[in-house]
């Protein structure tokens with residue numbers, strides 16, 4: 001799972017190239033009056049969002065860890081901005097008459113707040129002369145308002161998990177960034193509460209949310225990206241994709257009933273480790289602040305297997321295929337053979 005140094009160097013070189021390119025584009029947009037257009041678009045978002053970018057003092061420099069972390073945050077924010085803006089357009093077309101009458105107002109605020117978050121992170125990266133992670137082209141598998149809200153809950157939960165993970169690392173290297181990042185985290189969880197409640201699920205299914213590593217966050221974000229549409233790739237291992245049947249089917253379960261069995265699917269040509277050393281494959285589940293739980297995968301056929309959902313897990317859990325069974329969530333992050341999947345359990 002570890003990156004070879006030459007691979008990392010290539011990516012770093014690519015990112016530096018990209019940095020020059022971004023500066024050129026920025027200069028071009030000033031020359032073309034693009035900034036004035038961007039500003040008026042922004043002030044509209046600011047009014048809807050309820051406020052604009054922070055102007056509090058930032059430290060003279062931040063760690064390499066923080067710069068990396070903010071690039072991942074920028075990558076995920078771009079996914080959220082694209083998703084909510086496209087969804088807002090779709091909901092206008094689909095109509096929301098069967099939902100609460102303030103649904104459009106709240107989704108507009110979510111979209112605008114995501115834009116303010118994205119531009120704030122972008123500005124911080126620019127301030128420290130770091131590479132911006134410009135938006136890619138995306139595709140989101142939703143065609144109804146019900147599917148939109150289910151996926152909105154998943155995408156927001158991935159953002160929340162990644163932000164908890166980011167804060168854990170910033171607390172060590174850059175404590176002064178913990179406050180601004182926490183201020184984003186609480187707003188994201190208010191979004192998530194609404195996105196669940198509007199669909200009839202309780203807003204608060206579990207006492208703790210689930211933090212995830214940048215590797216998992218990046219791979220979850222990648223699943224919405226049209227291949228080859230990003231101008232920069234972040235130096236993170238790309239894991240084989242995992243799919244699960246009825247991935248949001250249990251959204252309405254009340255937390256105490258059995259969550260049954262799930263079927264997982266993967267591309268067996270991408271995961272040849274399966275037969276390696278005869279070690280049984282299992283699903284590693286991560287939820288709240290619990291140690292990972294492992295359940296054996298009963299292989300049905302190549303690339304397909306079923307397993308029981310662990311009892312006592314609630315809200316959104318993250319699942320990977322693995323043959324190792326470490327007790328530490330951070331060790332599991334690098335022991336994943338495929339995945340992760342974000343699964344709404346209750």
Ligand SMILES: *[C@@H]1O[C@H](CO)[C@@H](O)[C@H](O)[C@H]1NC(C)=O
Pocket residue numbers: 082083084086087090139140141142143148
């Ligand atoms: C918007 O609707 C189009 C057409 O149905 C669909 O392809 C797209 O994924 C939808 N996006 C969102 C975020 O709702």
Ligand SMILES: *[C@@H]1O[C@H](CO)[C@@H](O)[C@H](O)[C@H]1NC(C)=O
Pocket residue numbers: 101102
């Ligand atoms: C929304 O519905 C509530 C009652 O459920 C009503 O008091 C309110 O005026 C409605 N708002 C709009 C904008 O229609």
Ligand SMILES: *[C@@H]1O[C@H](CO)[C@@H](O)[C@H](O)[C@H]1NC(C)=O
Pocket residue numbers: 060061127128129
């Ligand atoms: C960013 O680059 C500018 C122009 O080269 C320089 O003046 C500034 O000090 C740099 N900022 C940081 C935080 O390195």
Ligand SMILES: *[C@@H]1O[C@H](CO)[C@@H](O)[C@H](O)[C@H]1NC(C)=O
Pocket residue numbers: 137226228229230
């Ligand atoms: C991304 O979408 C734009 C607009 O639809 C299109 O012009 C462009 O070619 C796409 N880029 C890639 C790499 O698919």
Ligand SMILES: *[C@@H]1O[C@H](CO)[C@@H](O)[C@H](O)[C@H]1NC(C)=O
Pocket residue numbers: 254255256257
């Ligand atoms: C949860 O649902 C199950 C089965 O539908 C039911 O038996 C149980 O009473 C419910 N529990 C709560 C706390 O609502």
